[in-house]
Amino acid sequence: MELTGIESTVALVTGAAQGIGAAVAATLAGAGARVAAVDRNAEALATVVAKLEAEGRSAHAFTADVCDSEAVDVLVRRVEDELGPVGILVNAAGVLHTGRAVELSDRQWQETFSVNAGGVFNVSRAVARRMMDRRRGAIVTVASNAAGVPRVEMAAYAASKAASAQFTRCLGLELSDYGIRCNIVSPGSTDTPMLRSMLGEDPDPRRVIEGSQAAYRVGIPLRKLAQPSDVAEAVAYLVSDQAGHVTMHDLYVDGGAALHV
Structure with missing residues (x-):
């Protein structure tokens, strides 16, 4: 299926330096x-x-910290001044701090929420205010299947992703009168630098794929890790015309790992 409605549209993508972004x-x-x-x-x-x-693609680098709301406002203004009105926003910036909840530091908790939830709020607010005047646009937040399924040693990450997902649903409801669609893509274990850092000294993906009864993890029914491109293709669909009647949806891209419960 050929996706339409993306060509020539300005797409602001956060977390674009690596991985899914x-x-x-x-x-x-x-x-x-x-x-x-x-x-x-x-x-x-x-x-x-x-x-x-x-490769002949149209891409432009903008350095900014999504945790800084004033810097985000300046960023969005600059992007629109230089490239034109933002028609697509993808919130893909994220950080991961693992550890048991009772052992997490204040800094780890606060940074996780500042980026994963606060960053989504800051950028979405700045872009949505401009989209509302134009009465069109598509926003996708990259959350995680951990937002809906408890994970051992991932309390901060899971909670922050749940916050960003629910924020995006609420935003979609508020912006529906303006024709702006807001959706979520929730990846599972994806072969990215973030996952490899989590695996630490044992980078073998088989222990993720097979799961662990001791860690209450069911594994991945499709028997493989996702590739970043798998998630990117799901995002592309949701911002395209082909998803023109889809909003407030959470699309899991996890090989069935969450069992959709």
Whole structure:
């Protein structure tokens, strides 16, 4: 199925320096979007954008910290001044701190929520205010299947992703009168630097795929990790015209790991 409605649209993608965010930026740019790639890691972001430009794609790097609401307002104004009105927003910036809830530090908890929930709020608010005047737009938040399924040693991450998912649903309800659609993509274990850092000294993905009874993890029924491109393709569908009657939906891309319960 060929996706339409993406070509020539300005797409602001946060967390675009690596992992799922980088894959989303590449997928949307490949579909003809003018991508505003955003990340606080300027060096890694420049590498991603340079690769897209070398492929003949339209991509532009904007360094910003999504936790800083004033910086986000400046960012969105600059993107629209330089590229045009933002028609697509993808909230893909995220951080992961693992550890048992009783052992998490204040800093770990606060940073997790500041990026994963606060960043979604800051960027969505800034972009939505402008979309409302134009009465069109599509917003997708990359959450996690951990938002709906408890995970051992992932309390901060799961709680922050649940917050971002529910915020996006509420935003979608409020913006429905303006023709703006807001959806969620919830990946499971995806082969990204974030997952590899979580695996630590034992990077074998089989223990994730097979699950662990001791950790109350059922494994992945499809018997493979997701690739960032799998998630990016789901995002691309939700921002396309083909999903024109889809809003406030949470699309799980986890190989069945959550069992959809």
